[in-house]
Amino acid sequence: MELRHLRYFVAVAEEGHITRAAERLGIQQPPLSHQIRALERELGAALFRRLPRGVELTEAGRAFLGHARACLARAAEGVEAAKRAARGEQGHLRLSVPPTAPFHPFVPTVIRAFRDAYPLVSLAMEESLRTETLERLRGGQVDVAFLRASIAAPEGLAVHPLREEPMVxxxxxxxxxxxxxxxxxxxxxxxxxxxxxxxxxxxxxxxxxxxxxxxxxxxxxxxxxxxxxxxxxxxxxxxxxxxxxxxxxxxxxxxxxxxxxxxxxxxxPRAFLGIMARRDDPSAAVRHFVALVRRAARGRRRAARGCPGLRRGPPADAPCSDGRAVGFRDRVATDAGRARAVSTPSRSWRTRCCAGTHLVFRWRRCSPYWAEARRPSRRVGRSRRVSSAPGCSSRSSARRTTARGASRSGPARRG
The missing domain is CATH 3.40.190.10 (Periplasmic binding protein-like II)
Structure with missing residues (x-):
């Protein structure tokens, strides 16, 4: 008996008709009838009663239907569990920490972040010092370890420095x-x-x-x-x-x-904090944990330098120079502490931190109200240049201003 026999049986029982069940399964009707008869021979009991138009379950078929559905459900759960484990979303992770590491706010923060990101990974923690940690890592009793020693990576292990803190x-x-x-x-x-x-x-x-x-x-x-x-x-x-x-x-x-x-x-004197794991560890959960910890350490180092790095856009409630709230149609470039709104219907933009100043880089010109914070001025026509101002720096804005002034003054009179 195979899982496909159970699927065939459940489909026929739910459809009440072999032809419709064959269409649902994507096979021909004769092979399906043959598989149902083979299943009945293996069980030694008739599962269906043949009717002029369709089939119905016998007593043996009704008793077998619940177990067949449960077996298929358990098999599907096993397949999903295997896929989650292969992706590192489920499994076990054994973590070793030195006695001083839990007092550093970085360590409980990243452990909590990993538990939130991968709730199906069971995390077991133990306390050990460097000598014992190395032995347990090599022996496979521990998967990942925080360490306080800035040491060269032993054979078969990888050491990733995270942070340093002063001693008191x-x-x-x-x-x-x-x-x-x-x-x-x-x-x-x-x-x-x-x-x-x-x-x-x-x-x-x-x-x-x-x-x-x-x-x-x-x-x-x-x-x-x-x-x-x-x-x-x-x-x-x-x-x-x-x-x-x-x-x-x-x-x-x-x-x-x-x-x-x-x-x-x-x-x-300074105290070192790093993380150590086996090189080329086959566990996806271990790789996810090490990657998450290293990303968190890089983010904190950038924040400590006052450079948040590449981020996707301003906060939803970032104020503009005229007091308006910035939505997705606005792009903000910070210059000398002032925010400038650049109206555009496009979302194709990124904000990069450069020496503490956020500059907006537009990848395509898709609106008449566009601006580039990198260029100090834009040429309008062939003879005039308009310098970039905190309010607006686009060619089209200058044209609109000229057109607005002309409309207010009215048509020119002939001499």
Whole structure:
């Protein structure tokens, strides 16, 4: 028995006529009758009672019809599930994060965005440090991992840098440097302090950044008690065992007894944030997640530079120079903080950010009221030039102005 036999049976049962069922299935009537008889022989029971005009279900046929429909429905669901999994819209994704990554707002934001974009992909998260993360990625227990170490890509793995953030000093609340509200602390001022190291063996990236900052400041840090996790290190700071340097995003962890202070200097220590996955991973869900995270990181970098990049059009309620709201018939070019409306019925346009100024590039001239922000002037006729103004810069606008002035003055009198 094959799925096509079930489809043939359901079609004949619903049509009540073999010829009409054959037309519905797109086959000839004799092969359909032959397949129905073969199905009845396999089941050992008559499924249809032949009538002068059509057929009707027997008791065995009525009992078999519900199961045949359910089987076809389950098969269709399986086909759709396989297609969704091939497109990366369904499946499983195992994600590893270091202990400090969830405190960075970028990480929960992109995870939430992925869950919204691919709700049928089940996401499992676990916490691990660099050494364990590399082993689990190579062994296939983890699909994607965030990491805090700027390392060369190991064999078979791909590392994509995302962001960097400054590190801050975590001080006991009773410390003298903690009492100076809002004042940045020079690293040199911590030369006499005892530093608490964390994850020195299993995830040494932040420990190495802390030691390198001290060495650049001209002293070797005096190490005290070590902690396996950064949360444990902060607890030791709160109890007065020493100080430590942590990523700035850890300030979101408000711990009683700990005060955070920024570090002086633009060349202070910085914490790396990246993402790592297996090269050429066959999972489409993994590829979608990595692509989404990298797009989000590029978007934030452009926003930080004040350049939103290529976007499709102004906001729906962007104001013009005359106070009107801009609809789809208006195109806005921002020049020195002023918005200029260019009326056109065409949607063929794009807005590109160039040195902080949005210029409108029109790809075809399709309206008498058109303008190009790139050109400072347009030639009208053969002898006159009209300079671009914030109000309008088109040749046709100049003609309309001339024609309007002529109509107001009336016909010229003959001398």
């Amino acid at each position: 000093a975590a001080l006991p609340s009773g410390h003298a440097l903690a009492r100076d509200d809002g004042r940045a602390v020079p690293v040199r001022a911590l030369a006499e302090e005892t530093f608490i190291a964390y994850a020195r063996d299993t995830g040494p990236a932040l420990y190495e950044a802390m030691v390198a900052a001290c060495l650049r400041a001209g002293f070797v840090p005096r190490l005290g008690q070590e902690a396996p996790r950064i949360t444990t290190a902060l607890s030791l700071v709160a109890t007065g065992f020493g100080v430590t340097l942590v990523p700035a995003s850890m300030q979101r962890m408000a711990l009683e007894g700990v005060t955070y202070r920024e570090l002086e200097g633009a060349d202070g």
